[in-house]
Each structure stands twice: as C-alpha cells, then as structure tokens.
Amino acid sequence: MPTLLHLDTSVFPGESSASRSVTATFRKEWEAQHPHGTVIYRDLAAEPVPHLDGLAVAAGFTAPDERTPELQAAFALRETLTSELEQADVVLISAPMYNFTIPSTLKAWLDHVFIMGRTAGGEQTTVSGTPTVVVASRGGGYGPGTPRESFEFVTNFLQKALGEALGLDVEFVVPELTLARSNPAMADLVEAADASKAKAHEEAAAKAKALAARFAA
Template sequence: MATLLHIDSSVSPDGVSVSRAVTDAFRTAWEEQHPDGTVVYRDLTAHPVPHITADAHTAGFAAPDTHTPGQAEAFAARVKLIEEVENADAILIGAPMYNLSVPSTLKAWLDNVVLVGRTAMTEDTKTKGTPVTVVASRGGSYAPGTPREGFEYVQNYLEAVLGEMLALDVEFIVPELTMAPHNPAMSDLIPLFEASRSKALDDAAARAKEVTERLAA
C-alpha cells in the first residue's frame, strides 16, 4: 500500500490558492492510482508545527537516556514529523513564494525534519531517492531570462534542502503570475497566468501517474 505525504503551506484557502489547486490535482490523480493507499496530510496554515527550539535541536544530538523532560517532549514531536517523511513512498509539497522565499510555516516544518545523521547528510537516510513534487507557485515571473530571475529563492532553497540535504528526488511544478487576477497593474497578464495554471494542473496529474509507474517498476 503506497503512502503519500501531502504538505500544504498557502495561507489562502481552497478555491483561491493556486498551489492548493495544483497539489489537489496531483493528489486526486494519485488516489485514482492508489485507491487502497494512504495519504498523510498536513495543512501547515491550519495546523502549524512548532518552530525549532533549543530543546528540540539539542535532543537530536544527544542520547535519548540523557534527554531532559523538555528535550524528550520536544524531540518526540519532531520524531513524529521525521517518521512521516521516512515512511512516505512519495511526497507532495505546496510551496508558494512569499516575499521571495517559502512560507515560514514550511520553513518550520523543514527545520524539524532535517536532522543531520538521520534524515540529512548521511548515506544511511531512509529518505534517499524518495520522489518529491514541489508546487512552487509565485505571483510574478522569476523564470530564467526574466528581469527578476535573480530573486528566485524558493526553488534554489528547496533544491538545496530537499535534494542535497535530504537526498530526495525533487521535481518542481511552477505556476506563475498568480497575482494577475488580483492586481490591476497585471491585468494584461491574466491570459498568461491562466495558461500557466492550466499547464501546472496538467503537469501535476501527469507527475502523479509518472511517480506511480516509477514506484511500480
């Protein structure tokens, strides 16, 4: 039975958020391929995880029998998040760009699941090679060749953390110009936004099927 770990971090609700619409398209296609599978869902806006604390951090590098009560409690919550990543056959992340970076809730989740020696920076990590699909929506365009290309910090950051540190197999789906319907100054770009959104929805469904075929091989 295949398990999908689905993470959303947009502050916008369903019906408004583009990243949520695209992750939903992936998840729908995934569930069609895995009717008996399991989806572990975390909405980091509705239920944010704790930011990393000194207890949660230091406990990761100390023997469990030496943990203080505070370390034990904080680390138990962190281990639950780590185990969700380790037990996933595939991971899906909605990561809209906020002020040139990822939402703080997503950063908090990453800080919890990145543990050097267990999930990160080790050849023995259980996460190695797990396919992760990131829906990196953004209000404008930061594509190569555009004037704001140098301000693209979402994909660069997530490729480094997910791909390099956690050794996941990362694929990005990037719907752009999501602010066009809401910003009068961008109204001329609405057709480009709609085309980008439509392509992202199609790419999400296709990616879900591709990951399914890969896992079955």
C-alpha cells in the same frame, strides 16, 4: 500500499490558492491510482508546527538512550514529523512564494525534520531518493531571463534543502503570474497566467500518474 505525504502551506483556502489547487490535482490523480493507499496530510497554514527551540535542537544531537525526560518530550514532535517523512513513498509539497521565499510554516517543518546523522548530514539519509513534487506557485514571473530572476528564493532554496541536504528526488511544478487576474497592472499577462496554470495542472496530473505507476501492485 504506498504512502503519500502531502503538505499544504498556502494561507489561502481551496481554489483561491494556486498551489493548493495544483496539489489537489496531483492528489486526486494519485488517489485514483491508489484508492486504498495511505495519505498523510498536514495543512501547515491551518495547523502550523512551532518553531524549533533550544531543547528540541539539543535532543536531536543527543543519543536516544541518553535523552532526559525533558529532552524526550522536546523531541516528540520532531520524531513524529520525521517518521511521517520516512514512511512516505512520495512527498507532495505546496510552496507558494511569499516575499520572495517559502512560507515560514514550511521552514519550521523543515527545521524539525533536519536531523543530522539521520535525515541529513550524510551521502545516504533515511529519506534518500524519495520522489518529491513541489508546487512552487508565484504571483509574478521569476524565471530565467526575467527582471526578477535574482529574487527567486523558493526553488533554488528547496532544491538545496530538500534535494541536496535531505537527498530527496525533487521535481518542481511552477504556476506563474498567479496575480494577473487580480492585479490591474498585470492585465496584459492574463493569457500567459492562464496558460501557466493549465500547464501546472497538466504536469501535476502527469507526475502523479507516473509516480503512482512505480508503486503499482
């Protein structure tokens, strides 16, 4: 049975988070298609992984049979997180925009799973081609042609990091204007925000169904 790796990163819980609600829609559809499949779930906001330290970096550049006990211990979490990624048939990530870029918790996870000569640093990595859906929610509008287009450092960064460095097959679902109902200055954008939200849920369900069909028994 297929394995889904699901990472949530929003600091807000449940339906109060646009990105979590859309990843939940994806996962619900995925599990409907594969009720006996495996889901590896990490809530990086509730249980953040530590930032990479010098020993963990050094361990990544040391051959496994040459690591000292200290380096082995430092590499243990990196091995766990990387193995989870390598096991996944599909990856689902929530990546809300915080101050124009990804949550620091997601960056910390990325730093752990970037291992040169294994998941990164070659034309073919151990995770190359893995279908990956990123829910990149944002409070305002940052699409092409908008005044703040140049401030968007979520999808452009993750396309490079996930798609080009790790070799994952990345698709984005982007619910925009998520602050419209809570910010009076955005009152005239509520209708557009609701449309963007509905479209994001539809896209998430459709992508989950399509990807699940690839791994039909």
